[in-house]
Amino acid sequence: MVDILLTNDDGIDGDGLRALRDELRALGDVTVVAPADNQSGVGRKRSTHATLTEHEMGDELAGTPADCVAYGLRGMDREFDLVVSGCNHGPNMGAYVIGRSGTVGAALEAAFLGTPAVAVSAYHNVEFFPHPPADYDFSAPARVARELVERSLDAGVFDDVDLLNVNAPIDAEDPRIRVTRPDDDFDVFVDHDADVPDELTVGDGERHVALRDKFWPHTVGYENPFSDIGTVRERYERGSDRRAVIDGEVSVSPLTAPRQATHHEDLDVIVETLNAR
Structure with a gap:
């Protein structure tokens, strides 16, 4: 059990x-x-x-x-x-x-x-x-x-x-x-002309911008991607x-839970150079 x-x-x-x-x-x-x-x-x-x-x-x-x-x-x-x-x-x-x-x-x-x-x-x-x-x-x-x-x-x-x-x-x-x-396809669409939501107050000297996630290339925000999913299937x-x-x-x-460190030889050289100053 x-x-x-x-x-x-x-x-x-x-x-x-x-x-x-x-x-x-x-x-x-x-x-x-x-x-x-x-x-x-x-x-x-x-x-x-x-x-x-x-x-x-x-x-x-x-x-x-x-x-x-x-x-x-x-x-x-x-x-x-x-x-x-x-x-x-x-x-x-x-x-x-x-x-x-x-x-x-x-x-x-x-x-x-x-x-x-x-x-x-x-x-x-x-x-x-x-x-x-x-x-x-x-x-x-x-x-x-x-x-x-x-x-x-x-x-x-x-x-x-x-x-x-x-x-x-x-x-x-x-x-x-x-x-x-996990696929790494992701982007963000910045909308300068979006309607201001009721809960947001825009003061003098401020501008409203909407930051909308693009989880799929053919949608913005939380739209249903399946309505036209065939256009991106092969992606x-x-x-x-x-x-x-x-x-x-x-x-x-x-x-796995922890991030895996990545080794890069050029970074080793940079650190050695900085330590030698």
Whole structure:
């Protein structure tokens, strides 16, 4: 039996969290520590103080997903074999996106604290984002996650891998699974003519600019990229997480937590020269 700490970034009442809890119970004990409200896009942000409340799902923490993992792994009188984060109500893929994702941020926090982790995100083959989540059934990605967790633990995958980032289709019963790498395609569009949102006040001498992410080359912001995905399909090689999602597959990216240092001989020469002054 496995002791699993479960969290998410959509909040403790999230539909994906409940589906994942129900599936993972087949593997062992599941303890839920999840944010009190939506914490999407906070990455690995941590808090110094947080309030804790009992919830019918488990413990509700007024903090970030990383806070939930930190509390669960260091504030509870028990040991966990694995941390699982999700199911997120939308995909988390690409090197830039997974660095900003609260779902993946929770898994990274676990990895830095010495516990292997799995981040699970769900996407729809047509709508892309499963919103509103109450209109969708998260049982398919939750089932894929349970199978991956069980087989990966048995095979010793986490002896070498710190975390798995999983993106699974919500509307496919038996999708192909592909081992992937995070794609690094990302850009930003700066709009000088965007409408000023109601919550923003622009004072004298100030200018309003909108910074809109380009996660896909044919979209700006959080538009559904699948409406014209065929125009960019070949831009993404097989083996990338984006191509797997384009093809309706389950993307599984095995990742390590710390940044890997890169050696460059010219930098060695520069440092030696500066030290010799």
